[in-house]
Amino acid sequence: xxxxxxxxxxxxxxxxxxxxxxxxxxxxxxxxxxxxxxxxxxxxxxxxxxxxxxxxxxxxxxxxxxxxxxxxxxxxxxxxxxxxxxxxxxxxxxxxxxxxxxxxxxxxxxxxxxxxxxxxxxxxxxxxxxxxxxxxxxxxxxxxxxxxxxxxxxxxxxxxxxxxxxxxxxxxxxxxxxxxxxxxxxxxxxxxxxxxxxxxxxxxxxxxxxxxxxxxxxxxxxxxxxxxxxxxxxxxxxxxxxxxxxxxxxxxxxxxxxxxxxxxxxxxxxxxxxxxxxx
DNA sequence: ATCCAGGAACTGT
DNA sequence: ACAGTTCATGGA
Numbered sequence: 070x071x072x073x074x075x076x077x078x079x080x081x082x083x084x085x086x087x088x089x090x091x092x093x094x095x096x097x098x099x100x101x102x103x104x105x106x107x108x109x110x111x112x113x114x115x116x117x118x119x120x121x122x123x124x125x126x127x128x129x130x131x132x133x134x135x136x137x138x139x140x141x142x143x144x145x146x147x148x149x150x151x152x153x154x155x156x157x158x159x160x161x162x163x164x165x166x167x168x169x170x171x172x173x174x175x176x177x178x179x180x181x182x183x184x185x186x187x188x189x190x191x192x193x194x195x196x197x198x199x200x201x202x203x204x205x206x207x208x209x210x211x212x213x214x215x216x217x218x219x220x221x222x223x224x225x226x227x228x229x230x231x232x233x234x235x236x237x238x239x240x241x242x243x244x245x246x247x248x249x250x251x252x253x254x255x256x257x258x259x260x261x262x263x264x265x266x267x268x269x270x271x272x273x274x275x276x277x278x279x280x281x282x283x284x285x286x287x288x289x290x291x292x293x294x295x296x297x298x299x300x301x302x303x304x305x306x307x308x309x310x311x312x313x314x315x316x317x318x319x320x321x322x323x324x325x326x327x328x329x330x331x332x333x334x335x336x337x338x339x340x341x342x343x344x345x346x347x348x
Numbered sequence: 349a350t351c352c353a354g355g356a357a358c359t360g361t
Numbered sequence: 362a363c364a365g366t367t368c369a370t371g372g373a
Contacts, residue, residue, distance in 0.1 A: 207355040326354045
């Protein structure tokens with residue numbers, strides 16, 4: 070992690086393959102997002118560090134990420150945690166040099182890599198959030214997935230108010246572990262999804278499932294341990310490894326969004342199938 | 349109305 | 362192992 074603490078703000082120095090604007094476009098893709106807001110070229114996000122709620126304004130000035138604290142400046146220890154969180158949020162440990170070398174030789178990726186240079190995977194550092202968000206998104210359209218997330222967060226999450234706006238935190242697994250299926254059915258979760266999510270919350274509450282344990286495992290071990298959990302199939306396991314566990318081998322190949330992207334890119338009449346051969 | 353959506357579990361062979 | 366069915370609801 071490459072950063073400087075200026076007490077009232079942080080400066081984080083990203084690697085050279087980084088484009089804040091492209092990342093911001095991704096973060097702003099849905100106007101139903103409740104876990105961050107974008108204003109004046111900066112991301113406003115509420116973070117919880119050891120029971121304290123920290124509102125962060127994440128901007129970009131002079132080739133570095135500038136993190137400010139609109140409400141109050143936290144202690145040095147908390148600032149360090151905030152810096153680590155944001156480093157992880159933008160996936161800045163990843164060295165993309167090799168990827169871009171590979172992409173420049175790839176017929177399909179070449180133009181994309183150039184067009185979106187510096188866009189990184191926007192991570193979901195909280196394992197519970199990553200798992201729940203993936204499960205919410207199973208087999209439904211994205212706008213409805215965001216609707217479910219909004220209801221879930223506003224029903225069970227914490228918030229603070231700043232300048233008349235609410236900034237929300239994703240609900241904790243402790244809280245969700247104590248719910249029953251009907252609590253989530255009221256928000257129009259299916260019975261299955263409600264069971265999956267509460268089950269995962271309970272696994273995390275009893276310490277059976279933690280990010281630390283998963284981070285010690287390699288790609289196949291993580292995939293196996295995640296898929297043992299009810300509600301997690303190959304797609305969800307790969308999605309979570311990609312968005313939360315920084316597993317560069319993960320690739321949700323069955324993802325409908327990827328299929329549609331390929332169809333658009335290659336001007337195919339139909340979506341490519343899993344065994345589609347690219348000419 | 350009909351089909352699909354950032355799938356997964358369940359059932360039957 | 363593998364294919365077919367069910368879950369459930371919003372959006373186009």
